Amino acid sequence: MSIGLRKTVSNLLEALINEKAVHIKWSNENTIIATIADAHDSKVQHTITAKCERNLFSNEVENFEWDTIMIDETPVKQMTDLFLLGFNEEQCSILNQNIEATDYLETIYEQCRTSEPKILKSLANLLGSSFPSNFDRTQPRAYAMLLASIPAREALILTEACGNVDGSTGNPIKNVMFGRKSGAVQHHPISVAFQSGISQLQLVSHPNTTMLEAGSIPERLLNRFKFYTDKHQIPMNKYAVDISGKQSAVQDSIDAFVLLSKRSFIPFDGDFQIKTSFPAQITSENRVIDWKTALDAIECARIVSKLA
Secondary structure, rough: OHHHHHHHHHHHHHHHHHHOOOOOEOOOEEEEEEEEEEEOOOOOOEEEEEEEEEEEOOOEEOOOOOOHHHOOOOOOOOHHHHHHHOOOHHHHHHHHHHHHHHHHHHHHHHOOOOOOHHHHHHHHHHHHHHOOOOOOOOHHHHHHHHHHHHHHHHHHHHHHHOOOOOOOOOOOOOOOOOEEEOOOOHHOOHHHHHHHOOOEEEEOOOOOOOOOOOOOOHHHHHHHHHHHOOOOEHHHHHHHHHOOOOOHHHEEEEEEOOOOOOOOOEEOOOOOOOOOOEEEEEEOOOOOOOOHHHHHHHOOOOHHHHHH
């Protein structure tokens, strides 16, 4: 049973109870029995039972224990168990994509414990120096020290590509990852950072297109944007090019770091961002910072003045 399945189903059921519960009863202080309406027929009701915790600040339920979850007294073991709540094939298909993407990212997270993400090599090449060979990837303090030792631009790139929390905090399944074509997760910044370090903004020719513009390109960047001002080329990420079928119109590309906004890129040697469209639904899963991690960050507080 994959971690993606457990996370997706647990987070979804928690959200359904927090947002849609008709009635909630607690048993033995840590077991919830909640009544919710059927996803297809609101006149039909179902019960969800699970051992969990109650958030002291929001009073919401969280941290379901997987082996205790039941729907209508039936233990939840697989995605198809959600059919009991009235979910249809399309909804379960979207959730399955989320499961696969979560498993994909979890694999990368585990690999990062023992293997160096390619983005570190890209940044080292850019700075002309390598990172310490004894860097301990399991210690939060090591990351804080690393960020404090490199220039502010590179520190921003590293945190935005690999660790910044983004996306909707109200996202019920915490980690949405689907698009019209398979493989959207491969364009996720964390995937790019680990596997290749950088991506390419593809410059797509639109010679006969009427552009709607707002604002202006800063004078200091005019030479960098001649692909747009002189050649009418539009920067697009590779997934958007694939979806739009514009491969034949790609004229050139720009090596760039991918930030966790998913629409934002920083050129390899630039100090500016280029935002693009991204025709896929992607947000990052929530990350939990415990007190020990916070203490490590506080101890390395000089990073704040370094980046300010």
